[in-house]
Amino acid sequence: AQSVTQLDSHVSVSEGTPVLLRCNYSSSYSPSLFWYVQHPNKGLQLLLKYTSAATLVKGINGFEAEFKKSETSFHLTKPSAHMSDAAEYFCVVPYYGGSQGNLIFGKGTKLSVKP
Amino acid sequence: GAVVSQHPSRVICKSGTSVKIECRSLDFQATTMFWYRQFPKQSLMLMATSNEGSKATYEQGVEKDKFLINHASLTLSTLTVTSAHPEDSSFYICSARGTTVSTDTQYFGPGTRLTVL
Numbered sequence: 001a002q003s004v005t006q007l008d009s010h011v012s013v014s015e016g017t018p019v020l021l022r023c024n025y026s027s028s029y030s031p032s033l034f035w036y037v038q039h040p041n042k043g044l045q046l047l048l049k050y051t052s053a054a055t056l057v058k059g060i061n062g063f064e065a066e067f068k069k070s071e072t073s074f075h076l077t078k079p080s081a082h083m084s085d086a087a088e089y090f091c092v093v094p095y096y097g098g099s100q101g102n103l104i105f106g107k108g109t110k111l112s113v114k115p
Numbered sequence: 116g117a118v119v120s121q122h123p124s125r126v127i128c129k130s131g132t133s134v135k136i137e138c139r140s141l142d143f144q145a146t147t148m149f150w151y152r153q154f155p156k157q158s159l160m161l162m163a164t165s166n167e168g169s170k171a172t173y174e175q176g177v178e179k180d181k182f183l184i185n186h187a188s189l190t191l192s193t194l195t196v197t198s199a200h201p202e203d204s205s206f207y208i209c210s211a212r213g214t215t216v217s218t219d220t221q222y223f224g225p226g227t228r229l230t231v232l
Binding site (some may be wrong): 045 | 121161164206210225226
């Protein structure tokens with residue numbers, strides 16, 4: 001069965017410092033993987049997605065994630081946090097690992113950015 | 116591109132009444148739409164999947180007679196919460212997937228906050 005585990009429920013950083021949000025996945029084959037962001041009382045916005053074309057994926061707003069099969073990880077990073085990055089972030093894997101099916105959401109990581 | 120809207124954004128209703136939430140894909144044809152529910156400080160839970168022109172598939176534990184889903188066109192799906200009760204209060208989010216946009220990606224609406232008094 002496929003699953004994603006977000007290792008931190010809450011991450012707090014200072015503005016201008018790097019961001020690291022951790023995600024590990026479990027899958028019997030190479031999955032597609034996504035990161036979504038949700039600002040308070042808003043829907044979800046796709047940050048980036050991995051679909052096996054390249055292990056380092058660049059997304060919007062300066063975020064990127066690296067797919068590491070050996071570590072079964074897909075951590076989200078950003079070199080310098082901005083106040084507007086404060087939000088909830090979800091690591092997501094499609095249920096069937098490809099273009100079919102539903103999404104399995106991690107429990108989310110709340111990112112706080114201090115001035 | 117790939118914009119999904121929801122209406123209303125917020126709704127307050129009395130217990131026992133029904134509420135309809137609309138989900139629209141604005142610039143693509145959504146062959147499949149999904150309805151999620153999100154409780155405070157929790158992740159999204161899939162309620163049902165609907166394909167245009169066919170009956171929705173509900174996840175285990177979701178009452179299909181309470182949460183009526185209609186996907187009558189390639190740009191519109193509706194979720195009707197019938198005989199709403201306070202425990203139905205939640206944040207409802209729809210998403211859509213189509214054939215003219217990236218087929219492995221779901222595009223999410225902004226959500227609807229339902230409060231049942």
